[in-house]
Amino acid sequence: MTGSKQALNGVRVLELSALAGAVAGRVLADLGAEVIKVEPEGGEPFRRSVPTVPTAYGEESGAWLAFNHGKKSVTLDIDSDEGLATFARLCKTADIVVTDWERLTLAQMDRLGAAARDANPALVFAEILPFGRGAPYQDYAATDTTLQALGGHLYLNGDVDRPPVRISLPVGLIQGGAEAASAALMAYHHSLKTGEGQRVDVSVQECIVWTLLNSTMAWQILGLNEMRGGAIRKERANRFFTRLVWETKDGYIFFGPVGGGGGAARIKSYEALVKWMNEDGFDDPILTKNDWNGDGQFFISQEDYDAVTAVIMSFIKAKTTEELMERAVRERILLAPISSVAGVFENRQFRARGLFRKLDDPARGLSVELPSHWANLSETPLADPRPAPAPGADTDAIFAKETEGSLT
Amino acid sequence: MSLDSASALDCKTGIFAGLKVADFTWAAAGPIATKQLSDNGATVVKIESFKHPDSIRLGGPFIDDKPGINRSGFFADFHSSKLGIAVDMSNPDAIEIIRPLIEWADVVAESFRPGVMKKWGLDYESLKAINPSIVMLSSSLYGADGPWARHPGYGAQGQALAGVHAMTGWPDRPPAMPKGAYSDSVSPRYALSALLAALIHREKTGEGQHVELSQVEATTQLLAPELLIYQATGEEITRQGSRKAGSILHGIFPCEGEERWIAIEAVTEAQWTAFTALLGDTDALATARDQGPDALEAAVANATESWDAFALMAACRDAGVPAGVANKASDLLDDDVFAARDHFWPLHHEEMGTLKYNGPAYRFERTPSDLRFASPRLGEHTDAVMSGILGYDDAQIAAFRERGLLG
Numbered sequence: 094m095t096g097s098k099q100a101l102n103g104v105r106v107l108e109l110s111a112l113a114g115a116v117a118g119r120v121l122a123d124l125g126a127e128v129i130k131v132e133p134e135g136g137e138p139f140r141r142s143v144p145t146v147p148t149a150y151g152e153e154s155g156a157w158l159a160f161n162h163g164k165k166s167v168t169l170d171i172d173s174d175e176g177l178a179t180f181a182r183l184c185k186t187a188d189i190v191v192t193d194w195e196r197l198t199l200a201q202m203d204r205l206g207a208a209a210r211d212a213n214p215a216l217v218f219a220e221i222l223p224f225g226r227g228a229p230y231q232d233y234a235a236t237d238t239t240l241q242a243l244g245g246h247l248y249l250n251g252d253v254d255r256p257p258v259r260i261s262l263p264v265g266l267i268q269g270g271a272e273a274a275s276a277a278l279m280a281y282h283h284s285l286k287t288g289e290g291q292r293v294d295v296s297v298q299e300c301i302v303w304t305l306l307n308s309t310m311a312w313q314i315l316g317l318n319e320m321r322g323g324a325i326r327k328e329r330a331n332r333f334f335t336r337l338v339w340e341t342k343d344g345y346i347f348f349g350p351v352g353g354g355g356g357a358a359r360i361k362s363y364e365a366l367v368k369w370m371n372e373d374g375f376d377d378p379i380l381t382k383n384d385w386n387g388d389g390q391f392f393i394s395q396e397d398y399d400a401v402t403a404v405i406m407s408f409i410k411a412k413t414t415e416e417l418m419e420r421a422v423r424e425r426i427l428l429a430p431i432s433s434v435a436g437v438f439e440n441r442q443f444r445a446r447g448l449f450r451k452l453d454d455p456a457r458g459l460s461v462e463l464p465s466h467w468a469n470l471s472e473t474p475l476a477d478p479r480p481a482p483a484p485g486a487d488t489d490a491i492f493a494k495e496t497e498g499s500l501t
Numbered sequence: 502m503s504l505d506s507a508s509a510l511d512c513k514t515g516i517f518a519g520l521k522v523a524d525f526t527w528a529a530a531g532p533i534a535t536k537q538l539s540d541n542g543a544t545v546v547k548i549e550s551f552k553h554p555d556s557i558r559l560g561g562p563f564i565d566d567k568p569g570i571n572r573s574g575f576f577a578d579f580h581s582s583k584l585g586i587a588v589d590m591s592n593p594d595a596i597e598i599i600r601p602l603i604e605w606a607d608v609v610a611e612s613f614r615p616g617v618m619k620k621w622g623l624d625y626e627s628l629k630a631i632n633p634s635i636v637m638l639s640s641s642l643y644g645a646d647g648p649w650a651r652h653p654g655y656g657a658q659g660q661a662l663a664g665v666h667a668m669t670g671w672p673d674r675p676p677a678m679p680k681g682a683y684s685d686s687v688s689p690r691y692a693l694s695a696l697l698a699a700l701i702h703r704e705k706t707g708e709g710q711h712v713e714l715s716q717v718e719a720t721t722q723l724l725a726p727e728l729l730i731y732q733a734t735g736e737e738i739t740r741q742g743s744r745k746a747g748s749i750l751h752g753i754f755p756c757e758g759e760e761r762w763i764a765i766e767a768v769t770e771a772q773w774t775a776f777t778a779l780l781g782d783t784d785a786l787a788t789a790r791d792q793g794p795d796a797l798e799a800a801v802a803n804a805t806e807s808w809d810a811f812a813l814m815a816a817c818r819d820a821g822v823p824a825g826v827a828n829k830a831s832d833l834l835d836d837d838v839f840a841a842r843d844h845f846w847p848l849h850h851e852e853m854g855t856l857k858y859n860g861p862a863y864r865f866e867r868t869p870s871d872l873r874f875a876s877p878r879l880g881e882h883t884d885a886v887m888s889g890i891l892g893y894d895d896a897q898i899a900a901f902r903e904r905g906l907l908g
Binding site: 100101103104116119120121124125142143144146147148154155156158159160224225226227228229230233234235236238239240241242243244245246247248249250251252255256257258259260261262264267268269271272273274275276278279280281282283285286289291292293294295296297298299300302303304305306307308309310311312313314315317318319320321322323324326337338340345346347349356358362388391421422425427428429430431432433434435436437438440441442443445446448459461462463464465466467468469470471472473 | 516517529533537541556559560561562563564566568574575577578625643644645646647648649650652653654655657658659660661662663664665666667668669670671674675676677678679680681682683685686687690691692693694695697698699700701702704705708709710711712713714715717718719721722723724725726727728729730731732733734736737738739740741742743745746747748751752753754755760762763764765766768772817818821822823824825826827828829830831832833834836837838839841842844845856857859860861862863864865866867868
């Protein structure tokens with residue numbers, strides 16, 4: 094892709110961030126916004142967070158590099174009066190500010206927010222916080238893991254004979270960042286039409302609740318708190334436990350062959366599986382004993398379910414993951430490989446669609462592919478990766494324009 | 502109708518007041534995205550039929566535990582503030598109703614398997630011929646092209662392929678299934694950002710476009726750092742149980758009562774000191790810390806198990822230590838933070854009664870979101886939309902119904 098127009102060309106974003114704010118800036122930069130990181134002298138602390146990778150600049154955070162390419166950087170002491178005045182002048186040229194609680198305290202946000210609002214009433218000021226604004230909860234200490242817990246997702250993950258277990262990724266912070274990007278764009282859409290800017294705050298705890306899908310309704314309607322499961326769990330308010338992780342000859346697949354709702358596609362998927370099993374000589378009568386995926390699915394006994402699982406398990410264990418997925422795609426069987434990082438990197442479908450784009454950063458000695466082409470916009474394609482800035486790389490250029498009076 | 506149909510058809514407040522959306526999305530990922538439009542003032546018309554209702558109407562939990570087309574809480578939560586019409590899309594004459602709806606709309610959203618909209622003559626090129634500045638959002642599990650494009654699937658397959666599933670659980674065991682269907686919750690945020698960027702571009706230039714995305718690909722954004730590290734160093738990061746590099750203490754610990762757990766993380770020395778002080782036995786905990794993570798976690802678990810989880814969390818909050826009870830769904834409905842933030846919206850539905858719907862994760866200072874009414878019963882607003890939006894009179898609506906198009 095070359096210099097084609099992008100949807101957010103001409104939109105200027107100021108970013109004061111650790112991880113979550115950087116993700117918000119990432120989404121906006123991908124869509125074509127000019128994202129300027131406002132950093133302390135020497136760079137923001139998140140540049141050095143673990144795990145790091147070695148580059149020509151020393152050890153740099155992998156997450157920082159993944160979410161900050163293609164942005165600009167100015168350095169500014171935001172706590173000084175002079176720095177605040179400079180920030181306010183920058184706000185006159187900006188449309189959106191994004192920030193998060195791991196980078197700024199609430200007091201800093203309030204101080205910057207007030208200056209920003211005075212300087213530019215049309216500005217959108219987006220904050221990512223553990224619980225949001227407006228009550229004593231805004232001061233509670235939190236981290237991604239404690240928010241995975243408070244949002245109700247942690248309780249539902251893991252084997253029953255061990256404590257609940259988190260997703261080993263900062264999912265709350267990243268989803269908070271993506272949520273802030275979309276919320277900031279909603280507010281910017283409003284500002285564009287009316288000239289009215291505003292603050293928008295995002296709660297990571299609420300973002301986590303939005304990953305539960307039906308748990309809060311299951312409690313209200315059935316008085317049911319679902320129990321966690323590892324490879325085996327009770328899915329979607331079923332009355333029985335189903336196996337969802339199956340060992341193959343060389344890895345694992347996700348598969349819910351019977352039970353769990355889903356309608357016609359599940360019924361056809363199971364028929365295709367049984368056909369394949371029959372071809373291989375698996376013809377145990379249990380395979381067709383029940384209406385496994387139709388209306389009868391809600392009344393299956395655990396005993397029957399366990400019996401059919403044992404038969405299917407021995408069939409799957411003899412196949413490779415690749416073999417299973419190939420036939421699954423051909424015959425519409427609803428299974429999927431449980432991909433490791435390498436599996437994601439090599440995924441044939443992602444490769445065919447061009448999800449991965451090259452990030453060439455010769456100054457760092459870094460050349461990698463990133464999953465940066467996450468949407469296709471027919472008239473305004475996403476931006477391709479460009480190197481991430483050194484701290485203050487654009488200070489002179491951005492403020493030189495300012496002194497000339499040509500602010501954007 | 503239990504709601505004032507005139508205000509339901511034309512909301513005057515909210516960021517998207519006046520925005521018109523023809524919504525063909527189904528299941529979770531698509532409807533969660535369009536809910537952000539309807540809850541912020543857009544007029545969203547959801548198109549289904551009795552032959553092919555949205556499949557999550559068939560997924561529980563059902564009111565009174567009895568399956569029924571208008572009884573699913575799963576469906577309800579994603580459809581606040583939306584109008585529902587029933588049009589038999591398998592009838593070729595359905596285009597007589599859909600065409601004026603496309604002319605009316607600013608946005609057409611859909612989340613079918615690729616090929617379905619084209620079969621109905623509603624692919625982007627056809628929509629553009631009807632309404633040149635239309636913005637179309639297409640969100641599918643695998644994307645519109647590529648070898649797996651037409652492979653059916655749900656978010657549970659999505660989270661496996663996106664790498665989230667393998668990152669969940671214990672390193673010595675098979676990956677644990679994360680609850681839900683992670684691509685259904687991650688991808689709407691990306692879909693919405695792209696859709697909004699397209700609307701902003703249209704606002705500035707008048708030009709519409711087609712926004713297409715794969716829910717699985719959007720979800721891989723969660724692993725962008727791990728993918729970069731894998732290429733830069735060869736190290737393939739995987740699930741780590743409850744350990745986390747860089748934190749002094751990080752774990753899930755037992756508390757008093759049945760299945761009561763608390764997540765505690767000490768990132769700084771100050772947090773560690775405050776935490777050990779509130780637990781008491783600081784020397785033993787310091788010794789355990791020196792002995793390594795197994796000893797440390799055992800010592801902390803030993804100290805927390807006699808605590809009430811919520812009392813311990815309150816003590817941690819007072820001391821500035823990050824702590825979170827592993828909330829059960831029932832706890833969420835009683836959560837004091839959610840109560841103070843008005844997270845849940847009680848909405849009345851004629852067949853389901855009053856249920857608390859999840860509101861958004863963001864708050865606008867000046868233009869608040871508003872979950873205006875409960876999810877539609879299938880076809881609940883067919884007549885209101887046919888007359889109030891498309892301008893048909895009673896006789897014309899009766900004629901469409903006679904021909905079997907409105908069901």
